[in-house]
Amino acid sequence: MSEGEAWTTLRLLAWTQEFFGRKGVDAPRLTAELLLAHALRCERMRLYLDFDRPLGEPELAAFRELVRRRAEGEPTAYLTGRRDFYGRPFLVDARVLVPRPETELVLEAARDALPEGGAALDLCTGSGALGVSLALERPGARVVATDLSADALAVAAENARALGAAVDLRQGDLWAPLREGERFDVIVSNPPYVPRGELDTLPREVRREPRLALDGGPDGLSLLRRIVEGAPTRLVPGGTLVLEMHEGHLELLPRLCRxxxxxxxxARRDLAGLPRLTVARLPGAA
Structure with a gap:
């Protein structure tokens, strides 16, 4: 960003969009808007209402730093501390995976399977995007969410408080935090499912996210196998298991469930046509 002509909001957005485009940043215009709105502590719409407002040096300095970090591969959500999920703002940082729009399909499948007043379990909750959203979508339900990471659970707790969701958060490895005999109508999870050999080929932004939340073992199924094997004893008769998955699990994961x-x-596909989740149901009561 050179000196001379005043840096108005509109000029700054145009320059940053072009710069991000050259750097290979996804959605360069949207990213520029999100970062500038964050730097100016305003909503994105305000950028266009004040499009000809010149920025002061402290504002420019703050924005330059955000642009530099984003160009070096830091996820936008980590820079702004926020990612919207199912129409709600979730706090996110380097302790958790950034919620993806595709995971909203997992939420919808779990919500649709959860009866009024039922019980749901969210395994590997991370930021709490699934568990918190499920509690808000089904206010009368009992929702338990677990994660191995204490850091991730701290973020989930912040989100539950901020959004007013009643979620029972527990730390531990998958089923370990559950009480004896505790059963659920729905179990949902977005676990680590990326095959280990693909981790180094992921986009650089994704490689900044917690490896614990990405690494699914040699074939991406290490955690998914454990979830599928343990779920029948934790679901009520006729209960539903909803799992996000790698596109390479299209045939394998449903077969493991059966x-x-x-x-x-x-298996169900996302809006891009890629295999995204598996929905499995136990037989009903005899």
Whole structure:
């Protein structure tokens, strides 16, 4: 950013969009808007209402730093501390995976399977995007959310408080934090499912996210296998398991579910046509 002509909001957005485009940043215009709105502590719409306002040096300095960090691969959500999920603002930082729009399909499948007043379990909750959203979408339900990471649970707790969601957060490895005999109508999870050999090929922004939340083992199924094997004893008869998955698990994961005793198991695709989740149901009560 050179000196001379005043840096108005509109000029700054145009320059940053072009700069991000050259640096290979996804959605360069949107990213520029999000970072500038964050630097100016305003909503994105205000940028266009005040498009000809010149920025002061402290504002420019703050924005330059955000642009530099984003160009070096730091995720936008970590820079702004926020990511919207299902129409709600979630606090996010380097302790948790950034919630993706595709995961909203997982939420919808879990919500639709959860009866009024039912019980749901969110495994590997991370930021709490699924568990907190599920509690807000089904206010009468009992929602338990677990994660191995104490840091991630701290973020989930912040989100539950900020959004007014009643979620029972517990730390531990998958089923370990559950009480004996505790069962659920729905179990949902967005676990680590990236095959280990693909981790170094992920976009640089994704590689900045917690490896614990990405690494699914040699075939991406290490955690998913444990979830599928343990879910039947933690679901009520007729209960539903909803799992986000890698696109390479299109046939494998539904088959694992059927082998574990689920009556039906189907893979579903996201809006881009990629396999995104598996929904499996246990047989009902005899």
């Amino acid at each position: 082998d574990a005793g689920f009556e039906r198991a189907e």
